[in-house]
Amino acid sequence: MSTLVAEVDDVRWLDAWTEALDAIELDVCAAEDLLRTAHLTPVEEVAAASVWHPPTALGPLPAALHVRASAILERQLDVARRTAEALAYSRRHLAAADLARPRPLETPVYVDEQA
Numbered sequence: 001m002s003t004l005v006a007e008v009d010d011v012r013w014l015d016a017w018t019e020a021l022d023a024i025e026l027d028v029c030a031a032e033d034l035l036r037t038a039h040l041t042p043v044e045e046v047a048a049a050s051v052w053h054p055p056t057a058l059g060p061l062p063a064a065l066h067v068r069a070s071a072i073l074e075r076q077l078d079v080a081r082r083t084a085e086a087l088a089y090s091r092r093h094l095a096a097a098d099l100a101r102p103r104p105l106e107t108p109v110y111v112d113e114q115a
Contacts, residue, residue, distance in 0.1 A: 014062050020055035021065060025072050027052060031079045035086060 034041055061069055 013059060014064065016055075016058050017062055017065050020058055021068055021072060023055070024076075028072060028075045028079060031083070032075075035079065035082055038086065
C-alpha cells in the first residue's frame with residue numbers, strides 16, 4: 001500500500017510542476033507578445049503583466065521536466081535580454097526627441113533697474 005501512496009504522490013508532484021511550468025510558459029509567451037506589440041499596448045497592461053509570483057511548495061524539479069524547464073528558462077533569459085535592449089533603445093529615442101524640442105527663451109533672474 002505504501003508503494004501506491006508514493007506513486008500517487010509522485011503523480012501529484014509531477015502534475016503540480018507541470019502546471020507551474022505551463023503558467024510560466026504562458027507568462028513568457030505574454031512577455032514575447034508585449035515585446036512585439038508594446039507600442040500598441042496601454043502602459044497599465046504592460047505594468048500588470050510584469051507582476052509575477054513564483055510557484056511555492058513544489059519541492060525539487062522532477063528530472064522528467066528538466067529539459068522543458070531549461071527551455072523555458074532560455075526563453076525567459078532571451079525575453080529579459082530583449083526587454084533590456086528595448087528599454088535602452090527607448091531611452092535613446094526619448095533623449096533624441098527631447099533634444100529636438102524647441103527650448104523656451106531663458107528668463108532673466110535679475111533685472112537691472114538703473115537703466
